[in-house]
Amino acid sequence: MDRLQGMRVFVRVAESGGFAGAARALGMSPAAVTRAVAALETAIGARLFIRTTRSVKLTDAGGRYLEDCRRILSEIAEAEAAAAGSTATPTGVLTLTAPVHFGRLYVLPVVTDYLARHPAVSIRALFLDRIVNMMEEGIDVGVRIGHLADSGLSAIRVGSVRRVVCAAPSYLERHGVPETPRDLREHAVIGTSNSGALPEWRFGLERRIAVAVHSRLTCNTVDAALAAALDGWGIVRLLSYQAASAVAEGRLRILLSDDEEAPVPIHVVSPEGRRAPAKTRAFVDLAVAHLRADPRVNPVG
Template sequence: MDRLQGMRVFVRVAESGGFAGAARALSMSPAAVTRAVAALEAVIGARLFIRTTRSVKLTEAGGRYLEDCRRILAEIAEAEAAAAGSTATPTGVLTLTAPVQFGRLYVLPVVTDYLTRHPAVTVRALFLDRIVNLIEEGIDVGVRIGHLADSGLTATRVGSVRRVVCAAPSYLERHGVPETPRDLRDHAVIGASNPGTLPEWRFGPEGRTTVGVHARLVCNTVDAALAAALDGWGIARLLSYQVASAVAEGRLRILLTDDEEAPVPIHVVSPGGRRAPAKTRAFVDLAAARLRADPRVNPAA
């Protein structure tokens, strides 16, 4: 069996979600695709897919093997290009993730520019308000807002944002302006499902001042919490980029600026570092340059 061809077939089945789709994409018969995957499973001694009459799903071993296959095939493609004396050209499918609103406002323009520059690449953009495990979920690039855990990923810092307390002028006219963080105990508080949401809000450069807050309204999306604040219902704590346009338009006021925590870093992260595929390196380089040049993301720009 041609091991590399088996890997290519396996990756296409995983990406297509089935044997028939992979067969069409590879111009092979379904039977040939099935034989190639079966031969690969026999060689490595593990099942790669769980097959039912309705679906084909990766096993746990298959999920791990898929990322190894993608990496190996990408490295082979780049090695062949280098041996031929050419610079590796970004090709294939690039999967990236970013927080929903940040992705829409700041990452999507980078993506469209990237696609224009690299016509041989297709992008899958997953905008999610949760921390995605890039390795386990097969993601090439992630944009992370917050302090990074020691994950083994290569991280490029591109800027920072602030956690800000804000309210609509109509709310402040009715209930007054909190002068200190402890005054928040006497106000209506809106909770939002972002990484900064805690039963206690922290203040001060090192976050040493804590104030217990009781949010009578807790929203599972930032957009909903922002809408409630704009409606004048209460005080919310969000990231500065999430409220920037409303603040600029005068629909929200930022409060307690002297008591803010230190800014929260923004990183572009990816597995593999400079050994990552050309498609990944090209996107990281472009995203870093574009985001660092944006004063809304990088105040030092």
């Protein structure tokens, strides 16, 4: 009898409290169960049970070995389920979440590609500028921008973005260009609901600088803050992808680039990891491939 089957028999004997109960549960003869446990004891060189005419009890070694066997058998079952899921046809409804602006620009193309590849799946896309509890809200996959808390989620890093300070040329012509982060105290600042909640903006890599800012205008969406900056009202701090189009067109200018913080990571996350159903695993694989191949998300050099 192979070692794994011996482990399964041993675990069942321990859980059943006897050889006869384990034999009934496994559909084996009591003699076959006894031989399997004896063979396992011989193979590992330790006695696993103390047998009397009335009871079967684990030895100290058997108790330790039981926990190891349960862990090993669980990991094997998980690996087999993952392998089966990877070859199964994706079906059902997939629910995903991502930040609003990032979702529209980068995740939606993944969604449409995925739907074309997997006609048996429907997608519910929730583009929200807040961190959702994926377990409580029934989310299968998420894209997170920022450093992850220890949440138990399976996470795959796909790239990074920068936090950039920018303003319209018309604003800079009227009010001048800030040369250092502390110069921002003398400028009109546009906040968003996220950045506006903070009393300071942080700069620098090795030498960290925190600058207190007062946002006379705070917007609850990035699009509104971006529009105000484009109108020349003030200086705004955005993630680089949010400002990329306006910067490329010359409608915004990035400021204080030498004082930027370290880039912010982007992850594709899932609560279930390797145990996820085929629909989720297929989307994660496609999203990772798309996002890692996009130089705006995963810049080279």
